[in-house]
Amino acid sequence: MPVRIALDLDGVLTDSMGRWVEIWNSKYGRARLSVEDIREWDFWRGLGITQETFNEVFDEVWRTWPLLRPMEEDIGEKVSRLASLGRVDIVSGRSSRHLPYVKSWLKQHGVRYNSIFLAVSPKSRLSHDVFIDDSPVEAVQIAGTARYVLLRDQPWNRGIPNSKYILRVKSLDEAFEKLAGEVFPGTLP
Numbered sequence: 001m002p003v004r005i006a007l008d009l010d011g012v013l014t015d016s017m018g019r020w021v022e023i024w025n026s027k028y029g030r031a032r033l034s035v036e037d038i039r040e041w042d043f044w045r046g047l048g049i050t051q052e053t054f055n056e057v058f059d060e061v062w063r064t065w066p067l068l069r070p071m072e073e074d075i076g077e078k079v080s081r082l083a084s085l086g087r088v089d090i091v092s093g094r095s096s097r098h099l100p101y102v103k104s105w106l107k108q109h110g111v112r113y114n115s116i117f118l119a120v121s122p123k124s125r126l127s128h129d130v131f132i133d134d135s136p137v138e139a140v141q142i143a144g145t146a147r148y149v150l151l152r153d154q155p156w157n158r159g160i161p162n163s164k165y166i167l168r169v170k171s172l173d174e175a176f177e178k179l180a181g182e183v184f185p186g187t188l189p
């Protein structure tokens with residue numbers, strides 16, 4: 001059985017918060033924000049807005065997907081490198097309504113994958129062997145099931161220390177090195 005890798009979308013492949021902040025600042029910007037200001041997973045509470053408003057802005061992030069930047073250059077090649085280690089599925093909590101936008105974005109950036117799972121919550125209910133994610137909430141839950149999370153470094157997850165099952169990475173190439181060297185040493189081609 002090939003290793004099954006669950007690869008997150010927002011904050012791992014796409015700079016969704018960079019775009020969220022752009023829209024926020026142009027439309028609502030009472031308090032001008034930068035991505036580095038986002039220190040909590042539920043940071044929107046600190047803006048005094050409802051989760052509904054947060055989600056409305058997020059809807060626009062994906063509706064206007066051509067403006068959504070990848071987190072890294074050559075992201076498609078980096079995902080293909082991961083796919084040399086096993087099966088890569090895109091796994092996201094994003095609403096299924098966004099599927100056409102998500103597919104278009106992935107195609108535009110040359111990201112190839114086996115399957116897409118949207119509206120997944122919590123991700124720990126899936127049977128994947130390893131997760132690449134930026135959510136501190138998902139990371140702790142997945143680690144609680146004795147599976148590895150490569151935690152994509154972001155300002156909102158820096159409160160999570162490395163632990164047996166949570167390894168912080170700053171890029172997909174670093175995730176590749178950790179997978180091949182630490183998580184599944186000697187078992188991969």
Ligand SMILES: [Mg+2]
Pocket residue numbers: 008009010011012133134135
């Ligand atoms: Mg994410």
